[in-house]
Amino acid sequence: MKKTTGKKIWIVKNHYDKTAKIAAELEKMCLAAGFVFDEKSPEIVISVGGDGTLLAAMHFYESQLEHVRFVGVHTGHLGFYADFQEHELLELIVAIREEDPSEAFQYPLLKVTVKLSDGTIKTHLALNESVIKRGSKTLVADIEISDFLFEKFRGDGLSVSTPTGSTAYNKSIGGAVMHPRVKAFQVTEVASLNNLVYRTLGAPMIIAEKDTVKFVLESASDYLLTVDQLDYAYDEITEVTYSLDGGTIRFVNGGHTGFWHRVKNSFIGDVK
Template sequence: MSAGKKVWLIGNSSEKSQKTLTKLSKMLQAEKFILDDLNPEIVISVGGDGTLLRAMHMYEYQLERVRFVGVHTGHLGFYTDFVESELPKVVEALKNENPAEAVHYPLMKVVVRFDDGYQVERHVLNESTIRRASKTMVCDVKISGSLFETFRGDGLSISTPTGSTAYNKSIGGAVMHPRVEAMQMAEVASLNNIVYRTLGAPMIVAKKDTITVCPAKEDDYSLTFDQLTFEYKNLKSIEFSLDGTTIAFANCAHTSFWERVRNSFIGEVK
């Protein structure tokens, strides 16, 4: 039932998204939903996949109790189940939504360690990438603590199964189903010649393992957590793992993963 259920809406800056957000907000309040930005049970993203990612990071430290729903206001989004013309369906689905039936996708934990002992911990839904700002990046890549290779190239992208369809796919990575408990590391323009050698292919790394990138001592590294970008100096290592943390999507006519892939990249099959 909707009575007392706490929701919050996050939209992008487009006029269509803002109008959709306002309309949906009024419809939800008419059905006795409570608008609560501090302690929501359900966060509704109105916009595109970028808006959903932003919403996830806004509530990154409340993921154990927050569920997400996506409403797309452009073309069909990968993380969205509804378009702006389906707002009555959104309200009805949320009224009947059962928290126990939420659909969970794995997140990847990223631990950034610095030379002075300070560290930053984040979770990502799609991927994390590391690059140098101007020159070739050199780093050691370790798998569960053992040196695997010394990478030279433009950068590395480490993605979740759901993130495999994002930047990872554009640089030649494989598409992975979210039920595959693994990470994927893909190279960005690696150097492979008689002097420098890397694997030269995407790697699927099991849940039990960690990927640790130890960059050379430079002061112009760029590190992303999904769409968030940070510039770092004095990096010691970046460790990637699957620690069991997930994002929950409210099961409101939830679209299956392979249907999302087909809709996003292939379209109607004749």
């Protein structure tokens, strides 16, 4: 009988042919290393693909985040959540074998609480961001920060991001890039209208960890809510509340790339 390490893993991959080949090679290496494949209750989930693949893996194991750690193999350009590239599979095996779970890197998760007109409460977790928009009209909302009415917003939508998610959609709409060690989250307006009736700050807001942000929405049935790559079309959303008490996601510590290195590699490249 082959000796195993006792470490339970599972591999999640996207649908591309290139990824399938890399994942198949990785599976053979994991078996040779003595890892045990366990889809139901793994200790480590290996994501092979892009950041979207890892986000999907996180949401699939959302109820087990206290017990699961993640690590990514990026099969395209360098991603923010993938520490290893396709030619570094051996290094990945070593990192998994020698990792210390107590030293896992942790990133905060955004808690998204949705209240519907019938009183129903829905709760979601976001690793990157959550965005609220309307289908065909401008969105109107009172923005409350820890129950303090801050402004009345009118525009295309509102985005709330985590520090790690600050480099995703948030950055494309003019939000600030935040280091994950900053214990805060961010609210960024999407095409706000500013006139004599509606006046907004018109700038990204960095919200302290202890605070909450609530969007109190006018009555409508065409709100579109996104949580990372997931879409929700709830009927009659009345409020959406955001906080940074959604727990954390943990990553295998071996081979970890520093945050500013990731930012530079993704957006700037070599500096000459």
